[in-house]
Each structure stands twice: as C-alpha cells, then as structure tokens.
Amino acid sequence: MLPSTHGAATSPTTPSEAGFGVFARGLVKRFGAMTALAGVDLEVPTGTVTAILGPNGAGKTTAVRILTTLSEADEGRAVVAGFDVRSHAREVRRRIGFTAQDATVDPLLTGRENLVMLGELHQLPRAEARARADALLADFSLDDAADRLASTYSGGMRRRLDLAATLVGQPAVLFLDEPTTGLDPRARSELWAVLDTLVTRGTTVLLTTQYLDEAERLANDIVVIDHGRVIARGDTRGLKRALGGDQVHVALVDGADLEVAARVVRGVTGRDVSIDAGARTVVAPTLDGLPALLRVAAGLSEAGVAVEDLGLRQPSLDEVFLTLTGKPADGDSAEAQAQEAS
Amino acid sequence: MTATPIAPTSADHELYPSRGFLHDTWVIARRGLLHMRRQPEQLSDATIQPVMFVLLFAYVFGGAIDVPGGGEYRQFLMGGIFAQTVVFTAFGVALSLASDRKNRAIDRFRSLPIARGALLGGHALTSLLKALLPITLMSLCGLLIGWRIESSLPEAIAGYVLLTSFAFAMIWVGILLGSVIATPEGVTGIAFSLLFPITFMASTFVPTSTMPGPLRVAAEWNPVTTLADALRILFGNPNTPIAVGDPWSIAHPILYTALWIVAIVGICAPVGVRAYEKSLAK
Numbered sequence: 241m242l243p244s245t246h247g248a249a250t251s252p253t254t255p256s257e258a259g260f261g262v263f264a265r266g267l268v269k270r271f272g273a274m275t276a277l278a279g280v281d282l283e284v285p286t287g288t289v290t291a292i293l294g295p296n297g298a299g300k301t302t303a304v305r306i307l308t309t310l311s312e313a314d315e316g317r318a319v320v321a322g323f324d325v326r327s328h329a330r331e332v333r334r335r336i337g338f339t340a341q342d343a344t345v346d347p348l349l350t351g352r353e354n355l356v357m358l359g360e361l362h363q364l365p366r367a368e369a370r371a372r373a374d375a376l377l378a379d380f381s382l383d384d385a386a387d388r389l390a391s392t393y394s395g396g397m398r399r400r401l402d403l404a405a406t407l408v409g410q411p412a413v414l415f416l417d418e419p420t421t422g423l424d425p426r427a428r429s430e431l432w433a434v435l436d437t438l439v440t441r442g443t444t445v446l447l448t449t450q451y452l453d454e455a456e457r458l459a460n461d462i463v464v465i466d467h468g469r470v471i472a473r474g475d476t477r478g479l480k481r482a483l484g485g486d487q488v489h490v491a492l493v494d495g496a497d498l499e500v501a502a503r504v505v506r507g508v509t510g511r512d513v514s515i516d517a518g519a520r521t522v523v524a525p526t527l528d529g530l531p532a533l534l535r536v537a538a539g540l541s542e543a544g545v546a547v548e549d550l551g552l553r554q555p556s557l558d559e560v561f562l563t564l565t566g567k568p569a570d571g572d573s574a575e576a577q578a579q580e581a582s
Numbered sequence: 583m584t585a586t587p588i589a590p591t592s593a594d595h596e597l598y599p600s601r602g603f604l605h606d607t608w609v610i611a612r613r614g615l616l617h618m619r620r621q622p623e624q625l626s627d628a629t630i631q632p633v634m635f636v637l638l639f640a641y642v643f644g645g646a647i648d649v650p651g652g653g654e655y656r657q658f659l660m661g662g663i664f665a666q667t668v669v670f671t672a673f674g675v676a677l678s679l680a681s682d683r684k685n686r687a688i689d690r691f692r693s694l695p696i697a698r699g700a701l702l703g704g705h706a707l708t709s710l711l712k713a714l715l716p717i718t719l720m721s722l723c724g725l726l727i728g729w730r731i732e733s734s735l736p737e738a739i740a741g742y743v744l745l746t747s748f749a750f751a752m753i754w755v756g757i758l759l760g761s762v763i764a765t766p767e768g769v770t771g772i773a774f775s776l777l778f779p780i781t782f783m784a785s786t787f788v789p790t791s792t793m794p795g796p797l798r799v800a801a802e803w804n805p806v807t808t809l810a811d812a813l814r815i816l817f818g819n820p821n822t823p824i825a826v827g828d829p830w831s832i833a834h835p836i837l838y839t840a841l842w843i844v845a846i847v848g849i850c851a852p853v854g855v856r857a858y859e860k861s862l863a864k
C-alpha cells in the first residue's frame with residue numbers, strides 16, 4: 241500500500257505532479273482473477289486533451305472510474321485536479337465532471353430538472369443552478385425539449401444532456417468515457433465543437449475512444465491501451481507517424497487493374513500495399529498525406545486506370561493494433577470491429 | 583475542508599462551499615418525490631393493493647371471520663391493514679435503490695461533491711413521506727366502510743406515531759434489502775416471497791387464536807401481529823381480549839412493537855448503510 245495522509249490538510253505531493261490535471265502512476269485493478277489494469281501511468285497536462293484509445297475490454301472505463309473516485313485502485317496512486325483520489329475524493333469531485341459510457345441522466349426528470357438538480361448537488365445556489373441549466377440547454381440545442389422527460393429524448397439528445405450535466409459544475413477536469421459512441425455524424429461534430437470551446441477555456445479533458453480519427457481530431461496526446469497495459473503513447477503527430485501515418489485508399493472500377501494500381505501506389509509510397517481483390521481496393525500507408533495522394537492520382541490517370549474512389553483515410557483501430565502488436569486487437573475485438581463497421 | 587491543491591486549477595475560484603447534509607438530502611428527496619409523481623403505477627403497493635385488501639376482507643371474507651370477544655370485523659380489520667401497508671415501505675426503498683444502480687444514476691451521484699450519507703438520507707426521506715400517503719388513504723378508506731377511532735385523541739395520535747415509526751424502521755430493512763439484492767426484479771421477487779407471508783402470518787386479517795399450533799406461536803411473536811393489536815388498542819377498536827396464558831408479546835403489544843422498532847433501526851440502519859456502501863464499491 242502507498243502512504244496516505246488521513247487527516248492532513250494537503251495531499252502528498254511531488255514536484256512532478258504540478259501542472260497536470262491528471263497524474264497517475266502504476267494503476268492496478270483486479271476483478272477476481274482478471275487483471276483489468278496492469279500498472280497504467282497517465283498524465284494529462286493542465287488545459288490539454290488526452291485520449292485513451294483501446295478496443296473493448298482494454299480497461300478504459302476501469303481507468304476512468306478510478307480517476308473519478310467511483311472505484312478504488314488496488315495499487316498505484318492518482319492525483320486529479322491537484323488532489324489524491326483516494327484520500328481527498330470529495331475535493332476531487334468538486335472539480336471534475338464525468339460522463340459515463342452509458343447515459344446516466346434521470347429518465348423520469350425533464351432535461352431542465354436534471355440539470356438543476358445536478359447543479360444543486362454541485363452546491364450551486366438554486367438561482368445559479370437554474371441560470372446555468374438554461375445556458376447549457378441553449379448551448380446544446382436542447383431548449384425546445386427542456387421541459388420534456390428525458391425518457392422521451394432520442395439517443396443523441398440524451399447524450400447531449402449527459403454532457404451538459406457534466407458541465408454544470410464547471411469542472412476543471414473533464415472525463416468523457418466514449419462520448420461519441422452511438423452519435424450520428426452531425427451530433428458527433430457538434431460535440432467535438434463543444435469540446436473545442438471548453439478546451440480554449442482551459443478545461444483539462446481525458447476522454448476514451450475506440451476511434452483513431454476522434455482521438456486525432458480532439459487530443460493533444462494519445463495513450464493506446466490493450467489488456468490493461470499502455471502499448472503506445474505520444475503526442476498525436478508523433479504517434480501517428482509511428483503508426484504509419486494516413487492511408488492512401490484506392491477503389492477500382494475493374495478488378496483487372498489491381499496489379500497496375502498496386503504498382504503505382506507502391507511506387508509513390510514506397511511501402512507495402514495491401515490488396516483486397518473482392519473489394520477491388522489497394523491500400524498503403526503514407527506519411528506524406530495530400531502530396532502522396534496527388535501523385536497517386538496522377539500515376540493512375542497516366543496508367544489509364546478507371547478509379548471508383550480515391551482518398552486518404554485513418555487506419556482503423558484494428559490496423560493500429562496490427563502495427564503496434566503485430567496482431568489484431570483481440571479480446572472482445574469481434575465486437576469492436578462490429579461497432580466500427582456500423 | 584481546508585485542503586490545499588498541489589496544482590491549482592483554473593476553476594478553483596468558482597468553487598462553492600458545501601451546503602450541507604440536509605440540503606443535499608432534500609435535493610435527492612425531491613427527485614424521489616418527482617419519481618413518485620411520474621410513476622403512479624409504482625405506488626400500487628401503497629394505494630390500490632391495500633384498498634383492495636380492505637374491500638376484499640370487509641365484504642368478501644369478513645362475514646366468515648369472528649372477532650373473539652365480540653365486535654365488528656371491519657373495526658378489527660383496519661389495524662391489520664395499517665400494519666400490512668407500512669411493512670411494504672421496505673419494498674419501495676429497496677426498489678428505488680436497485681433502480682438507481684441499474685440505470686447507473688448512482689455513478690453520476692457518486693462523482694458529485696455530495697455530503698456523505700445524503701444519498702441514502704434522501705431515499706429514506708422520500709420513503710417516509712411516501713409512507714404517509716397510504717396511511718392517510720387507508721384512514722379515509724376505513725372511514726368510508728364504517729371504521730371509527732373510538733379512543734381519546736392522545737391515544738389516536740400515539741397510534742399514528744407508532745405506525746409511522748414502524749414505517750421508519752422498515753425503511754432501513756429496505757435499504758438493507760436494496761443493497762444486498764442487485765436488481766429491481768430481484769427486489770420484487772423478495773417482496774412477494776418474504777414480506778407478503780410475514781404480513782399474513784399475523785393477526786392482520788384473522789385473530790391468531792384461530793391458527794394451528796406452530797403457526798400460532800410464530801404469529802404471536804410476529805411484530806406485525808403486535809403492531810396490528812397495538813393499533814386496535816390505541817384506536818379503541820375490537821381486539822382479541824388478552825388472556826392469562828398469552829405470551830408476553832401479546833400481553834404487551836405496544837411495548838413489544840416499540841422494542842422491535844428500536845431493534846430494527848439499531849441493527850438494520852448500521853448494517854444497511856454498510857451494505858449499501860459495499861454494494862457501491864465495486
């Protein structure tokens with residue numbers, strides 16, 4: 241066990257923890273014989289966004305639950321918003337917002353009642369709680385539905401209400417567990433925009449996701465975990481380079497052109513290409529992005545290949561894991577792929 | 583708390599001081615009352631069901647049941663109905679705790695800076711207020727079928743206080759049940775397989791003197807019996823006369839019931855709170 245400071249006014253401190261909204265060392269969590277976290281270190285500099293990327297069952301939710309005081313680590317320690325989660329849970333709770341993976345808004349309360357209640361539980365005076373609820377309902381385009389029961393909301397609306405509820409207490413550190421899973425593309429980009437605003441206001445954000453593009457869009461830093469272990473981490477650009485960058489993706493009209501197309505792509509990227517005869521696609525990683533794409537386009541048109549689709553895309557989580565571990569994301573990965581496909 | 587942060591964060595100047603246990607309890611209780619209003623069907627165990635029992639026993643079975651020592655059955659019945667109804671207070675609390683856990687509301691609450699104990703306090707307060715509803719409703723329903731309080735005002739008040747105190751005790755039983763049993767469905771199952779028989783193995787509807795040997799002994803020591811008897815005495819309604827050979831519980835129903843209330847609260851409150859906290863720490 242680690243030393244704790246029961247009754248002391250300050251959390252145990254080391255100089256290295258200053259400047260971090262989240263600072264965790266050696267987090268271990270076991271459920272019976274199953275080790276959900278096997279010694280995870282995390283740090284999120286104040287005012288920045290870090291994404292935890294991992295497939296189903298990787299331990300994302302477990303980590304977030306420990307950092308939000310909902311669950312206790314078996315080993316290791318964590319400081320959130322300047323306070324130890326174990327010894328100063330209440331001080332941590334005053335400063336954080338948490339959106340769980342499944343919506344936790346109260347279905348029997350209206351949107352407005354939900355927000356006012358949570359504001360009051362954040363110790364806001366009643367009038368203040370009401371004012372903040374109004375503002376948040378407007379921010380999340382929920383004002384029309386404000387006085388309807390949350391049980392009548394669509395999935396996306398409930399998710400927005402959930403996020404609004406997280407912001408009622410004006411948290412310094414925000415935890416979002418798969419915030420966009422189940423949202424349609426529009427709701428997704430709306431939510432991203434809200435997060436952008438929060439970050440410019442100085443909020444520290446730790447989010448989890450199964451999507452590399454989401455992590456790249458939102459985060460300064462990415463931590464990739466699998467089976468409760470960190471298998472890669474870094475700033476978004478660096479990590480992406482390590483993962484082989486973007487992918488040039490070519491879909492052909494005629495499968496007979498696959499060989500020619502593969503030669504063109506290989507020539508431009510200088511990397512191994514993967515060919516899918518059934519889908520008539522050729523894919524290869526590139527670090528050059530748009531210039532590489534333009535050269536592929538020129539090459540293909542010179543060779544007279546009829547192209548159905550051509551573009552740059554992000555590697556999927558599965559491809560990321562292939563690069564990092566040499567094997568696809570396993571565990572519950574069938575489920576992860578199913579979700580990605582949908 | 584005067585804890586000093588290691589790394590002050592941007593929102594620190596906007597933190598509000600804690601508004602205390604009572605405030606937080608009341609906010610949670612208000613939510614419970616809203617739930618009650620929005621889900622009237624969940625109140626059936628406290629409304630329709632006892633009314634049904636009153637009508638059923640007063641009009642269908644009542645004619646076949648004699649009250650030893652004389653007196654009208656309907657006058658006898660109401661003490662039993664009151665007792666049965668407050669026992670079911672436990673069911674309501676257990677159900678709301680299990681629902682909170684099922685729909686994950688609990689995670690949201692636990693990540694908030696709420697005073698320790700306010701979450702349970704709020705549930706308990708809602709349940710106590712909720713218990714007053716069937717007590718009032720049963721009183722009115724009784725009046726309609728001809729039930730009357732024949733005692734003095736202080737005695738009548740004592741009767742209602744005893745009834746409400748028993749409801750309060752049952753809240754802690756419910757907290758224990760709701761913490762040990764994971765799902766709302768499980769809670770409903772237990773309510774019907776445990777609470778129902780307990781309320782029937784008592785002088786609720788029939789005098790214990792009509793029951794066979796071992797069942798009669800169980801009924802005589804069942805606090806539901808003594809609560810029903812105590813209410814009959816305090817409301818001046820007909821009750822089986824106390825005889826020389828009666829067990830102590832039957833001879834002193836008010837005191838015996840009061841001791842049960844103290845014992846239930848004394849045991850179930852600390853054990854229930856601990857079970858509840860344990861059920862959260864996963």
Ligand SMILES: Nc1ncnc2c1ncn2[C@@H]1O[C@H](COP(=O)(O)OP(=O)(O)OP(=O)(O)O)[C@@H](O)[C@H]1O
Nearest residue numbers: 271276294295296297298299300301302303341864
């Ligand atoms: N309460 C629990 N009891 C037993 N095992 C648990 C519990 N919570 C999590 N686990 C296990 O711990 C592992 C990590 O789970 P976790 O929920 O943290 O994964 P995740 O990365 O959030 O996955 P997902 O993308 O599916 O949400 C899983 O194998 C899971 O089955």
Ligand SMILES: [Mg+2]
Nearest residue numbers: 300301341417
């Ligand atoms: Mg999860």
